[in-house]
Amino acid sequence: MIKKENRISYIRSVPAKVLIMALSLGSVGCGFLGPSDSDDDLLPLAGLLALAGAQQAQFDCTDDGLVWTEPTIPEANAWTGITYGNGLYVAVANDGTNRIMTSTDARNWTVRSAPGAAVPWYDVAYGDNLFVAVAGANGAEDVMTSSDGVNWTRRSEPVTADFRRIEFGGGRFVAAAESTANLLVTADGVSNSSVTPSGTIAAYNNVSYVNDKFLIFDQSSGSSIRSFTSTDGNSWTERTVPSGLWTSSAYGSGRVVAVGFGGSGGDTLMYSPNGIDGWVLANDPATFPSYRAVAHGGGLFVAVNHNGSPEVIISTDGINWTGVAEPTTRSWINVAYGNGKFVAVAESGQIMVSECD
The missing domain is CATH 2.130.10.10 (YVTN repeat-like/Quinoprotein amine dehydrogenase)
Structure with missing residues (x-):
């Protein structure tokens, strides 16, 4: 549930459908989230994008590091x-x-x-x-x-x-x-x-x-x-x-x-x-x-x-x-x-x- 105190929203718990919405919005680059009649279903846009962005920013390298390539660089300095x-x-x-x-x-x-x-x-x-x-x-x-x-x-x-x-x-x-x-x-x-x-x-x-x-x-x-x-x-x-x-x-x-x-x-x-x-x-x-x-x-x-x-x-x-x-x-x-x-x-x-x- 999202509680609102002094015009600042924070998350106590988030329903699964809201998390799915967050990831979807982040993927399509949605820039606006309309009003909702229920606080339980409302996740502020900033929170949505932050959550989706954090999710997308994670990289799993545990099955990588095996392939290395050398790009061409302008100067072969030390x-x-x-x-x-x-x-x-x-x-x-x-x-x-x-x-x-x-x-x-x-x-x-x-x-x-x-x-x-x-x-x-x-x-x-x-x-x-x-x-x-x-x-x-x-x-x-x-x-x-x-x-x-x-x-x-x-x-x-x-x-x-x-x-x-x-x-x-x-x-x-x-x-x-x-x-x-x-x-x-x-x-x-x-x-x-x-x-x-x-x-x-x-x-x-x-x-x-x-x-x-x-x-x-x-x-x-x-x-x-x-x-x-x-x-x-x-x-x-x-x-x-x-x-x-x-x-x-x-x-x-x-x-x-x-x-x-x-x-x-x-x-x-x-x-x-x-x-x-x-x-x-x-x-x-x-x-x-x-x-x-x-x-x-x-x-x-x-x-x-x-x-x-x-x-x-x-x-x-x-x-x-x-x-x-x-x-x-x-x-x-x-x-x-x-x-x-x-x-x-x-x-x-x-x-x-x-x-x-």
Whole structure:
């Protein structure tokens, strides 16, 4: 039943026929719903379209990820960062003439110029209607922002660092560097602050937002293998994880999955119920893998291999993994999910796409 209080309608329960009506209206693009004599049968137009739209926006990737294709792209730069937001896929590169590339369908790409002096842009993230990219030039303006993914502005930052990864979550962006222990934390890409988690860290060129927290792995040498977690990007808690050079993590299917590189069949895949503790190593189908990124969408995990074979592995639960065929051998380094598609980028200058039903 729909109750009306203070001119705001909300749903307590909805009859099945109304749900069917919602889906039908969404399918035909109906723009008006006339009055009804019964509150029980009345569903406001906004609610109808929202419900139908949400239903149509769901993608099931659990039986996909097996077929990958490489679209033709305008410049074969070293593409290292990829994200999706506001209906747009955005990739950044660490070399080349035009180091930004955008697409609305992941098939047809347009190159964009980055502002200012040429620097190696390594990663890009989207959140709160903003794209933010970071570079690894140890310079004073290694951040750029854009509201549309097309027009970009360079920004100053409080620390010079070799930034390699950036992630959005909880209303802020966090960027991690390769050669220093500094993290860049910002809500808008303009007002930036530098944070250093406690402890001695040489490098952690990875950051993910999983299960309502930021997660980074310490990639410095030493016997103590650590991760750090934070809910706000400012205060970090040290954790212990299995031995390995962990490079990326993603959340889905009720668990956090991390990937990395090491020896054959071990210390390259692991999962945890919360990303804090309880890590368990998973069996790896690849030979001498070097996983650099993992993403989750539509019920499927996808990890990409920088070298080794197979170069793409998939899993519905993060525990059991299967290798799949890719178009050809490339140096895949990042992968993102958006609008029913997984898009991977390679340092060797390619992009590949896998579509979900």
